[in-house]
Amino acid sequence: xxTPAPSTQIxxxxxxxxxxxxxxxxxxxxASADLCMACLANTRAEGLLALQGxxxxxxxxxxxxxxxxxxxxxxxxxxxxxxxxxxxCTTFADEAHVMKSLEAGASGYLLKDGEAGDMLRxxxxxxxxxxxxxxxxxxxxxxxxxxxxxxxxLEPAGRQGNIPSVLxxxxxxxxxxxxxxFTADExxxxxxxxxHTVQTYVRRIYAKLKVNSKAEAIYEARYQGLV
Numbered sequence: 001x002x003t004p005a006p007s008t009q010i011x012x013x014x015x016x017x018x019x020x021x022x023x024x025x026x027x028x029x030x031a032s033a034d035l036c037m038a039c040l041a042n043t044r045a046e047g048l049l050a051l052q053g054x055x056x057x058x059x060x061x062x063x064x065x066x067x068x069x070x071x072x073x074x075x076x077x078x079x080x081x082x083x084x085x086x087x088x089c090t091t092f093a094d095e096a097h098v099m100k101s102l103e104a105g106a107s108g109y110l111l112k113d114g115e116a117g118d119m120l121r122x123x124x125x126x127x128x129x130x131x132x133x134x135x136x137x138x139x140x141x142x143x144x145x146x147x148x149x150x151x152x153x154l155e156p157a158g159r160q161g162n163i164p165s166v167l168x169x170x171x172x173x174x175x176x177x178x179x180x181x182f183t184a185d186e187x188x189x190x191x192x193x194x195x196h197t198v199q200t201y202v203r204r205i206y207a208k209l210k211v212n213s214k215a216e217a218i219y220e221a222r223y224q225g226l227v
Contacts, residue, residue, distance in 0.1 A: 010127050011038035013056035015047035015073050016089070017066050021112060025060070025089075028116035035120065044068035048076055055081040058123050061106075063090040063097055071104050078105035078212075083203075085126045089119070095140045102141075107213045108132040128195070129184025129202055131214035141215050166208050167226065174201040175226065179218050 012029055014037070016022045022040070029035045038056035041047040044065045051073070059077050063070040074086050087108035088101045098109055108126050110119070111134045122132035133141070167175065170191070177187045184202065188195045206212060209220045220226075 009034055009036040010058060010123065011036055011056045012123060013038045013041075013050060013059045013084075015041040015044075015050070015059070015061045015065070015070060017042050017062065017064075018112075021062075021089075024116040025119055028120050029123075032120055035123065042066075044070065044072055047073040051076050051080045055084050057084060058127055059084050059086045060089050060119075060123075061086060063088060063092050063101065071100055074101060074104040074106055087122070087126050087132060093134075093136055093140070095143070098137055098140050102213050102216060105212050109137045110134050111136065125183070129178075129187070129199055129214075133215065138215070167205065171201050171205050171208070172226065174198060175205055175217065175221050178202070178205075178214060179221060 012035055014022065014025060016025070022042075026037060026040065029037055039050045039053065041050050044067045047061065047065070047070070059073075059081065061070040061073050061077075065073075070088070070090070074088070077084055077086055085108070086106045087110060088106050089110050089112060090097070091112050092098075093111055101109055108122065108131050110122060110132060113134070125132050173191065174187055177190060182190070184195050184198045188198045191198070205217055209217055209224075211217045211220055
């Protein structure tokens with residue numbers, strides 16, 4: 001007898017033109033009890049059209065689509081599906097694509113060098129409030145931030161100055177736990193609130209710090225002296 005699906009599944013939308021990658025991800029999701037496919041798009045145009053429908057929980061987007069850039073889909077999802085967590089899944093590993101994706105609204109960035117089973121783990125992590133990032137990409141992000149930090153350090157003193165903290169006490173508490181590596185579920189247990197409440201705090205933190213990912217939030221928090 002098959003294992004019954006949980007009452008609430010993570011709904012995944014996929015924008016990907018590579019048939020083999022598409023098949024591997026879809027097959028893995030369909031075989032998983034806690035995940036389900038919300039929609040599948042092969043092109044930028046189909047991806048933008050899909051955003052007119054019911055929001056998914058997680059959106060996986062390739063950047064190199066046959067009719068344009070996946071960045072357009074990410075930017076549109078940020079406005080049309082504001083509660084949906086977005087993750088890039090691509091072959092592009094250069095700094096420009098990485099930073100543009102994060103600025104557009106992606107919270108995760110994976111290269112197409114892993115197994116489908118690994119992708120399922122990362123989808124669950126993203127949904128729980130994490131920011132899955134391939135090791136090579138994490139290094140590029142750190143390099144980018146170091147360049148920014150050096151540039152700011154070289155600015156005249158009059159142009160520097162930390163932005164006053166606008167985070168509430170609870171938001172600051174969540175931010176501190178994020179910097180220590182806690183997931184949304186773990187933070188919920190520590191703070192004795194629901195995971196949904198934690199995710200709401202995380203979205204508010206991102207908005208107030210003007211960032212789009214956990215990595216950026218941690219950097220800004222440390223740069224501004226918030227944690």
